[in-house]
Amino acid sequence: MEIVILAVVIAVVVIGALGGLVIGSRKKKQLPPQAPSGTPTITAPSAEPQVGDEAETPRDEPRRTIEEVELPLVDPSASAPVVEEPVTEPAAPEIETPEPTAGRLVRLRARLSRSQNALGKGLLTLLSREHLDEDTWEEIEDTLLTADVGVAPTQELVERLRERVRVLGTRTPDELRTLLREELIALLGTGEGADFDRVVKTESGLETPGIVMVVGVNGTGKTTTTGKLARVLVADGKSVVLGAADTFRAAAADQLQTWGERVGARTVRGPEGGDPASIAFDAVKEGIADGADVVLIDTAGRLHTKTGLMDELGKVKRVVEKHAPLDEVLLVLDATTGQNGLVQARVFAEVVDITGIVLTKLDGTAKGGIVVAVQRELGVPVKLVGLGEGADDLAPFEPEAFVDALIGE
Numbered sequence: 343m344e345i346v347i348l349a350v351v352i353a354v355v356v357i358g359a360l361g362g363l364v365i366g367s368r369k370k371k372q373l374p375p376q377a378p379s380g381t382p383t384i385t386a387p388s389a390e391p392q393v394g395d396e397a398e399t400p401r402d403e404p405r406r407t408i409e410e411v412e413l414p415l416v417d418p419s420a421s422a423p424v425v426e427e428p429v430t431e432p433a434a435p436e437i438e439t440p441e442p443t444a445g446r447l448v449r450l451r452a453r454l455s456r457s458q459n460a461l462g463k464g465l466l467t468l469l470s471r472e473h474l475d476e477d478t479w480e481e482i483e484d485t486l487l488t489a490d491v492g493v494a495p496t497q498e499l500v501e502r503l504r505e506r507v508r509v510l511g512t513r514t515p516d517e518l519r520t521l522l523r524e525e526l527i528a529l530l531g532t533g534e535g536a537d538f539d540r541v542v543k544t545e546s547g548l549e550t551p552g553i554v555m556v557v558g559v560n561g562t563g564k565t566t567t568t569g570k571l572a573r574v575l576v577a578d579g580k581s582v583v584l585g586a587a588d589t590f591r592a593a594a595a596d597q598l599q600t601w602g603e604r605v606g607a608r609t610v611r612g613p614e615g616g617d618p619a620s621i622a623f624d625a626v627k628e629g630i631a632d633g634a635d636v637v638l639i640d641t642a643g644r645l646h647t648k649t650g651l652m653d654e655l656g657k658v659k660r661v662v663e664k665h666a667p668l669d670e671v672l673l674v675l676d677a678t679t680g681q682n683g684l685v686q687a688r689v690f691a692e693v694v695d696i697t698g699i700v701l702t703k704l705d706g707t708a709k710g711g712i713v714v715a716v717q718r719e720l721g722v723p724v725k726l727v728g729l730g731e732g733a734d735d736l737a738p739f740e741p742e743a744f745v746d747a748l749i750g751e
């Protein structure tokens with residue numbers, strides 16, 4: 343009996359040991375292969391629950407009702423790659439630095455090429471003929487008249503030139519050129535006789551800003567000239583307020599404002615079709631309040647033949663002068679319109695006291711002689727000349743530089 347019990351115990355032990363071996367070998371086969379030591383491995387997190395993971399939400403967590411559960415917000419653009427725009431400040435209008443005004447006429451001399459050929463070269467060719475006979479002098483006269491110098495100034499010039507050539511016995515082309523130069527400069531109002539002050543008066547000499555008003559017929563270049571003049575003044579270190587009293591042409595105020603913004607000058611404007619006198623008045627008021635150096639007032643183009651419009655111009659002047667007297671009234675004349683400009687000049691001068699002339703579009707005409715004629719007509723100096731559409735194509739008028747540009751140095 344004892345032997346039987348012993349045999350049963352041994353059998354149980356043997357079976358148990360065998361069973362353990364089999365399970366152990368199975369377990370060993372399931373182990374993943376070991377990574378070679380020393381090589382870093384990057385593994386994805388196991389999808390299977392790991393040690394410490396909760397199998398399910400613990401029962402003691404407060405339960406949420408369906409109303410309390412918030413669905414994740416779905417952004418339709420979320421799938422598209424988000425390109426972040428760099429945050430930029432709204433660009434301030436760029437303030438330009440205008441060209442200095444000194445010597446502009448010399449720089450722009452080539453723009454006078456049409457007048458140069460018709461007037462300057464024409465005269466020099468005639469004067470260099472072997473015999474300066476009666477016919478030649480007549481041709482010289484014709485050349486001057488064609489270039490719009492005007493009858494009286496032409497006769498004067500030819501007479502003086504003839505006399506000097508006769509007395510001095512001048513013959514060489516160089517000497518003749520020198521004589522012509524001197525006589526043309528004299529005709530333009532320097533040297534003997536009238537010596538015009540050509541400086542645009544922008545200083546009032548009072549506490550108030552200098553006030554400049556720009557007048558003329560339609561399309562002569564008033565707004566452009568006002569804008570160019572603002573640049574000239576800013577270049578000279580002055581602060582400028584612009585008055586857009588041209589309420590007649592829709593785009594004029596915008597055009598003026600754009601000119602102003604380019605150099606940091608403020609524009610006072612009113613409603614389209616509004617009262618130009620009240621805008622001019624406000625512009626000067628603003629200029630005084632701002633402590634500006636100069637107020638430039640652009641007026642609407644008006645036909646000199648329309649009495650009502652001319653009366654309106656007189657009113658603008660009177661209203662502005664409730665603040666302070668006008669320092670400068672510039673009449674803008676289009677040089678390409680020739681003698682018609684003289685008629686306009688006469689009528690404008692009756693309504694407002696013209697103190698200076700701006701001759702525009704001299705780059706587009708062979709009739710540079712109009713400078714002489716218009717000064718004679720009004721007894722008022724040409725102060726500025728327009729020689730192109732560019733922002734800095736407005737030059738102070740200097741007779742010597744002008745004549746040199748016409749006949750070549």
Ligand SMILES: Nc1nc2c(ncn2[C@@H]2O[C@H](COP(=O)(O)OP(=O)(O)OP(=O)(O)O)[C@@H](O)[C@H]2O)c(=O)[nH]1
Pocket residue numbers: 558559560561562563564565566567588591594642643644702703704705706727728729730731735
């Ligand atoms: N070639 C040339 N063109 C010029 C000159 N001055 C002005 N202009 C041009 O002339 C045209 C008319 O100029 P504006 O300044 O608008 O004329 P405006 O007198 O103010 O016109 P209104 O307000 O209608 O009376 C524009 O195309 C200017 O660019 C110049 O000196 N040379």
